Amino acid sequence: MLGDGNKEIIVLDTSAFIAGFEPLSIKNLQYSVPAVRNELIPNTLPRIRFEAAVxxxxxxIKTPTEEIIRKIRIYSKKSGDLRFLSEADEQVLALALELRNQGHRPRIITDDYSIQNVANQIKIKFASLTTFGIRYRFHWMLYCPACHYKYPADHRAKRCRICETELKRKPIRKKSV
Ligand SMILES: [Zn+2]
Structure with a gap:
């Protein structure tokens, strides 16, 4: 299923859990980051799978260093992806880069186009969920955690236009395709 079999380290982003990726189903060593856990809503199946695998x-679960997160921001600013990356996305990319710097072979599992794009730039391997036979799609809902105003998923600004609070996003599982 994966090119290098068990030797690759799998790094899982939020979309992997939302789409129904089951960490217990593969043998590889797997990592995720604290911000992904925060994006998974308690008592939902994705969060339950996450906690069970832990x-x-x-x-x-590993937090990448601030230094590497800064590097990811520089790379993603160049590629124009920075404003589309959430804290979780940045951590996922940074963790993969950190693992590679330590001599490992990371592969990010994600359906998120911006993560894939930045991974491409820094030559980190990735696989989409269809690789695992998962066909669920989802989309993000952007909202303001302070005033609860909702924004379309393709909204470009990172702050609420009403109260200036930094926007958060919530995954919504859509349909099978
Ligand atoms: Zn607001």
Missing amino acids: DEGKLR
Whole structure:
């Protein structure tokens, strides 16, 4: 299923869990980041799968260093993806880069186009969820955590136009395709 078999380290983003990726189903060592956990809503199936994989020791949670996150921001600014990346996306990319700098072979599992684009720039491998036979699609809802105003998913600004609070996003599982 994956090119290098068990030797690649899998890095999972939010879209992987929303789409129904099951960490217990593959043998590779798997990592995710704290901000992905925060994006998964408690008591939903994606969050339950996430926590179960952590409890089973199949999924490790690691915070990448600030220095590497800064590097990711520089790369993604160049490629024009920075404004589309959430904190979770930045952490996922930074963790993959950190693992590679340590001599590992990371592969990000994501359906997020901006993550794929930045991964391409820095030559980090990725695979989309269809690789795993997962055909669910989802979209993001952008909202203001302070005044609860909602924005379309393709909204460009990072702050609420009403109260200036930094916008958050929430995944909404859409349909199978
Ligand atoms: Zn607001």
